[in-house]
Amino acid sequence: MDTRTPLYERFAHELEERILAGTFPEGGRVPALRESAEQRGLSLSTVLQAYRLLETRGIIEARPQSGYYVKIRPRKVGLEPEANPAPPSEDPKKVSIDDMSIRLFRDKHDPDFAQFGAATPDPDLLPTARLNRILAELAREGRFAVDTSTMPEGCEELRVQVAQRAFGYGCEVGPDDIVITAGCSEAMSLCLQAVCSPGDTVAIESPTYFGILLILESLHLKALEIPANPGTGMSLDALGFALENHPVKAVVAMTNFNNPLGSRMPDDAKAQLASILASRGVPLIENDIYGELYFSERRPSLAKASDATGNVLLCSSFSKDISPGYRTGWVAPGRYLDRIRKLKMAYSNGTSVLPQLTIARYLESGGYDLHLRKIRKAYAQKSLGMVRAIEERFPEGTRIAEPLGGYVIWVKLPGGLDSMSLYSEAVKSRITLAPGFMFSPTGKFRDYIRLNAAAWSERTEKDLARLGRLAADLA
C-alpha cells in the first residue's frame, strides 16, 4: 500500500490486518473513534471514514451507545487452514527434540486427544477447588498487598513450608537455604547455570527427561549419557568410569522415579552417589519432582539427606501434585545458594507472589498429606492398570518398565519399530504419546515410547487398545 493511498484507507487496512491477526477478536470491541484518533494523531473524520469503510465491507459494525465491534473476522485467500493437513514428518531425523516438545504442548491443549503424551497430572487429582477457595480468601484479606513485591529467594511463608516437609524426609534444609522458582524447570536451569560454564560436560541418566536436554542445549552444555536401569536408576559403576575418563562438571539425576523409567535408586546407593561426588567436588543436581508419588509404604530417601558439604542441589516443584499452571517449584542449592540467588535476581527478580502465597496457605492449613495419600494410591492404580493393558493390547515382544512411583510408563516396542512412525499414526486417531528419541541427546531409544498413565481411565482404555493395534500394524 503506497503513500498515495488516502490516509483513511491506510488506517482501515491496518485495522483489518489486526482483526485478521486476532488482536481484535470476533465479537470484541475495536478502539473508540476518539481513542484511535488520539493515539494515532489522526483527525476524527479520517478515523470515521476508515471505520465506515470497514463497516461497509461487513467487517465491523456500530452498536448504538456502545461503539464499534468486530462482526466477522476476514479471511485472507490462501490463509484458510487446510481441510486435511499433511501429517507431520515421519522421519525423526528431521524432527528435533524441541520441535517435538512444542508438538506435545499443542497436543496437550487439544481436548479431543487421548493424553498419553506430555506428563501432565490428572486434573481430577489436583486440589483445584480448594486452591480457588484459598485464592479468594487471600484476595479478600488483601494478602496480595503490593509490599509483597518479590525477593529473589521467594516468599518466606512458602520457604518455611518447604523446609518443614524437607525435615520430614530427613533433609537438613532451613527456610533460608531455599530459593523458590518458576517450577522445577527453572530450578534445574538455575542449578546448571550456577555450577557450569558454556561448553562444560554434564553427566545425565540415559534415558532422561527431555526437558533436561532442552535446558542443556539452551545453556550450551554437553550431555554425557550414563546408562540407567529400569529398577535402580543411574549405574554408579558407569558413572564412576565416566568421572575417571571425562571432564564431568555436574551430574543430574532423578534418584526417585526417573522420568521416563519410573526407577528408584536404592537409598544406600543414593548415599554412595552423594559421597562419590562430594569426594570429587562434582555437584549433584537431584531432581525430586516425583518424590512424593511413591507406591511403596514409606517415602524413599534422597542423596540430599546424606549431603554434609552442600554439594547436592535439590530441585522439586508442586506441578505434579498441586498445579502445573501455578509454575511454582524450589531449589535447596547447598553451597551454591548465593550464586543461585543472584542468577534468579538477574533472570527475573523473583517468582510471582500469587501462586507462592496460595500454595503456602494450602500447605499450612493441613490436608496436603491426606491429598498426597489419595493421589499416590490413584497413580499406583492407574500405572498398574495401564501396564496390564499394554501387556494385553500391544503386539508380542513389547517390553515394559514397571514404574515404582510417578505416573509415566516406558515401553520398548518389538522389532525395532520406529516410535516416531507410531506417533504419526496415533495423532491421526487423536492419540498422543512421547516418542523415545526425545529422551536421549544422541537419538537412542527410537523403538521406545513413553506413555502418561495419569491419563489412564476406563474412557481411554479403547484409545490404548487402538494404539496397540497401530503398533501391531506397523510391526
Next chain:
Amino acid sequence: MDTRTPLYERFAHELEERILAGTFPEGGRVPALRESAEQRGLSLSTVLQAYRLLETRGIIEARPQSGYYVKIRPRKVGLEPEANPAPPSEDPKKVSIDDMSIRLFRDKHDPDFAQFGAATPDPDLLPTARLNRILAELAREGRFAVDTSTMPEGCEELRVQVAQRAFGYGCEVGPDDIVITAGCSEAMSLCLQAVCSPGDTVAIESPTYFGILLILESLHLKALEIPANPGTGMSLDALGFALENHPVKAVVAMTNFNNPLGSRMPDDAKAQLASILASRGVPLIENDIYGELYFSERRPSLAKASDATGNVLLCSSFSKDISPGYRTGWVAPGRYLDRIRKLKMAYSNGTSVLPQLTIARYLESGGYDLHLRKIRKAYAQKSLGMVRAIEERFPEGTRIAEPLGGYVIWVKLPGGLDSMSLYSEAVKSRITLAPGFMFSPTGKFRDYIRLNAAAWSERTEKDLARLGRLAADLA
C-alpha cells in the same frame, strides 16, 4: 554428635537445629509424634523422649488435644545479631553490582527506610484493591482451572490485550507474535539468549539499568558502552562508530525513559535506529518498561513501530503500573519468535497463569487507561517535586537530569564525591539510594546517584533534606 549419643538425643538435636533455622517458627506446630515416628522410621517412644527433652529445656510445649508447639526459638551463643552492625564496606571496588543489587533488595523490604533506592512504584499508585476483587471473582468462577496449564507463549487472553495496546501505539504485533514472560527481566534474558552466544558483544546505553548488566554477566556476554544523553538517549553517532569497529551482535536500548537517565530518544531517531540496525542485521532489543509513564501529551513512539523485518525485539511488563509482585511481562520478538518460544519452554515451560489471567481481566474490563492517566500525572508531579527539592537541598554544583517520563532521577554529585560513601552514610539514617557505579560495567559514574521519585512525598521530604546534608558533609 557421635553415634554413641542415644537416638532420642540425636533426634532432639536435629529438631532443635531446625527450630533454630526457622523451619518451625516460634508459636508454630512441630510434627505430631506419630508423624515424626512414621517419617523417620523411629519408635513412638524415641520420638516422645526427644520431645520431652526439648520440653524440659523450654523449647517446645505440649498443648492438650493439639500437639507440640515451638515455645521459644533457641539462640546459639555467638549467633545473636550485633547491636551495632559494622557499616557495609565503603570501597565500591570491593562491592560488585550483584552484591549491591541484593543490598537494594534488602533495603526495599525494610519498612523503616526512605525508599530512594530500588525503582519500585508507589504502592498507592497500583490498582491493588481492584486486582484483589478480580482475583476473587476469577477464583469463584473456577477460572483457574487445571486445563489452563501453561503454554510456553502464555495465555491467549493476555496476549490479545497486549496486542490491542500495541496497535494503539502503532506496532503491528498480533497475539501470536507475543510471548508472556516473568516480568521484563525474563523478556530481556530470553532475547539476549536468543540473539547471542556466550562471548558475544552487546552494545548498551551508558549509563544503563544495572539489571541488564546482571543478565549480560549471567549469560557470559560482553558489554560495550555507548554514551547516552540525558535528553535524547543513546548517541546514534557513537553507535554507528561502534558498529563499524566492534563485532556487535545486539543492541539493547530503553528508547523511552532510559533508567537511570529519564531520557527519550526522539521518534525520528528511533526510526533511524531501527533502520541502521536492520540494514546491518544486528537485532535491537527495545526495553519499553517505562513507555506508558510519559509526561508529555501523547505516548512516544517506538523503534518497533518502524520495524519491517522483525529485527526489533520489544520487551515490556506490568511491573511499574499494575504490580511488581505479579512478575508478568511480555516480549514481541519479531523474527526470533520461534527461538524465544523454545527458550521459554526449556527454561520454565511457561509463565504462571494466575497473574496472567488476572491482568488480562483487568485490561479487558476497562479502567486501565484512566488509571494510567492518573499515575502519569502523579509521577510527573513527584519527579518535578523531587528535582526541585534536590536543587534546593543538595550542595552547590549538584547536577540533575530532569526526566521526561518514568520516575527515576539521575544526579551528579559535586566535587567527584564517591556515591558509595554517601550510600554508606545514608543507610545509617535509614535512607537508601542506588550508587552510580551500578549503572556501568566499567565502574563509571561513581559520583552519580539514582533516586526513586516514586517514594517522593511530604513524608520523605525531610529524608531528602537529610541526604542533601550528608552529601554536603562529604563534599
